[in-house]
Amino acid sequence: MELYVLRSKEEIGLEIGRRIVERVKQNPYIVLGLATGSSPLFTYEAIVKYSLAENVSYKNVTTFNLDEYVGLEETNKQSYRYFMNDNLFKYLDFKKESHHFPSIENMMGYDEDIKKSGGIDIQILGIGSNGHIAFNEPFTNIDEKTHIVELTENTIKDNSRFFKSINEVPTKAITMGLNTILQSKEIFLIATGKNKSMAVKKILEGKYDPSCPASCLNLAKCKVHVYIDDECYEGIK
């Protein structure tokens, strides 16, 4: 595991964005695992910027997103499909059929679909302040593959800021499991801000602690790059 401390989330986005675009140039058939939320926003912005400037094509790139709410249409602004279109896909020449999101219908075959595509070459991850990755909350079974989760009251409350009312927040989501994530060939985790410090500290202890799902990255056989900003680092010291 490698830790990188950069000044800001913008700098992290530029650096990871640069690295990913270089990898797409080397392998136009790359398989990307994608996250939503605020953490990867600057990375997506940088990928778009560098790719357009350097004419990098995504027509052969495949994507698998980490998670999606149950019951939200793609046209719903809170769906993760909408988020990905809005922040990344629509700017580049991806083929629509190359995008994969877990759903009730494909959930049982999602891990198999990832395998058939050759596996995830680069997985981007954010992290919750409680150490969750994707929708894998503390004490999730580490052997879990893609599965359905009932959102906790806390998560529903947290996410309600994006909805008109708390009643509109879906109560279920489908998420890659920790086992799915650990099969990736390379992982970039982004953690910025003080509220992520405790979770990152747990990861840096170097062992797996089920109370912090992200600490399972210590068991990953692949390269794991942990990118944090100064603010997050301040809270760890």
Ligand code: F6R
């Ligand atoms: C989203 C996801 C979540 C977020 C996490 C951090 O696809 O998997 O686990 O990465 O909740 O969210 P932000 O980045 O908004 O702080």
